[in-house]
Amino acid sequence: MNLNQLRYFECVGRLENYTQAARELHVSQPSLTNAIHKLEDELDLTLFAKQGRHIVLTRTGSQLLQVVQKSLQILDDGVATIQADTATRPVTIRVGCIPTVIGTYLPKVLHQFEQAHTKQISFELHSVPTEKIQTGLAAKQYDLGIAATDSREAGVLYQPLLKQAFIVVVSPDHPLAGREQLELSDLAGYDVLTYTPELLIGQKVRRTLKRQGVIDRLTVKADYPDEISIAGMVQSSLAVGLVADTLYLEAFNLVKIPVNVPEDLRVIYAMYRADNPQHDTLRQLFQLFKSAAD
Known part of the structure; x- marks a missing residue:
């Protein structure tokens, strides 16, 4: 059992879909399927069951998924913290933002924040729809999301930015x-x-x-x-x-x-996971968002 197998299992278990998981992990579906079958053989456990044309986690698979997700999170957060403490390059905040905001409101605020943290912070902007922002935050592809939402996810912090009538x-x-x-x-x-x-x-x-x-x-x-x-x-x-x-x-x-x-038809929020390694930086950014909204 190796780290790649655990990451593959976490992705397949979270999505319960080999095709979507292969796309997210940027690997071929046969390679992913083989890795999962090999993991099941090594552990002597049945992790997935077929349900029609789909797969679902078994009870054992669900239990293992929780263990693996917690373990990977501890590992990723630990590595990110060490990298942040020792890095000589600026911290890069990966931002997933809906297209209607990425070219108007957002750049002004982010530029102001960058100027206040010269050579410490930079932003990597991705123009994506709301649905991909929410899944991207959950998968830790983005550190910060800017999107419209009508619901709140546990473990995610929100700051309203603007309203669209x-x-x-x-x-x-x-x-x-x-x-x-x-x-x-x-x-x-x-x-x-x-x-x-x-x-x-x-x-x-x-x-x-x-x-x-x-x-x-x-x-x-x-x-x-x-x-x-x-x-x-x-x-x-x-x-x-x-x-x-x-x-x-x-x-x-x-x-x-x-x-x-x-x-209003749409309320735009900034959002990030509370367990993000860049929590302190994002908290400061939220203060700037709040000031801009006021």
Whole structure:
């Protein structure tokens, strides 16, 4: 049994999927499968069972996964702490950030922090969707996440950064373009373009429409991955877009109209795991985020 086998087992056990684990670990699926089978032979334990076309952890596998995860965490944290104490190069904070924030709000704050910690701190930015940020934090691919979320995970610290309002966008010659504010019911009779329910923001839109009692009265086309694709369709048609107010919309010839709903569509948070080896640095960064928000 070696360290690679334990890391492979942790990834397969956490995902319960060989294909996804192979992709995350950057190894071939046959190599990963062979490593797991060899581990089972060496330990004389059955760690996984087939359930239809899928695999699931056995009870023994679940028990071993907890032991392995704790052990790897102690090892990784210990190595990271030693490296941080002895490193002569700046500490690099890996940041996973949603695209609508990575080119606007975030760089200003991070640059200010870097200037206050000259030659000590640097940031590595990754533009990724919310879902990948959350899994990336759990897998320790990112030290800091910047994303919208409606829920809180145990062991993760959160700091609200900014809010993006719920708005309607229409073309300048649209019948609704002159309105100062809209009710969701005003959108009846038009194609309403919004985010796919595969995204968290798409799920938020759907929940809001249900709570407001209008989902069955509107013609909703929830097929779009972002504001750019929605805005592109809206500016040359009579469709309306139901979106978050982001800078992506500034590139289009559209009219933005506030919509009367009792909540913002998206609240953006900074988040990091409390057990991150760079906890002290991230805590200081959170103070700067808080000051900027105030």
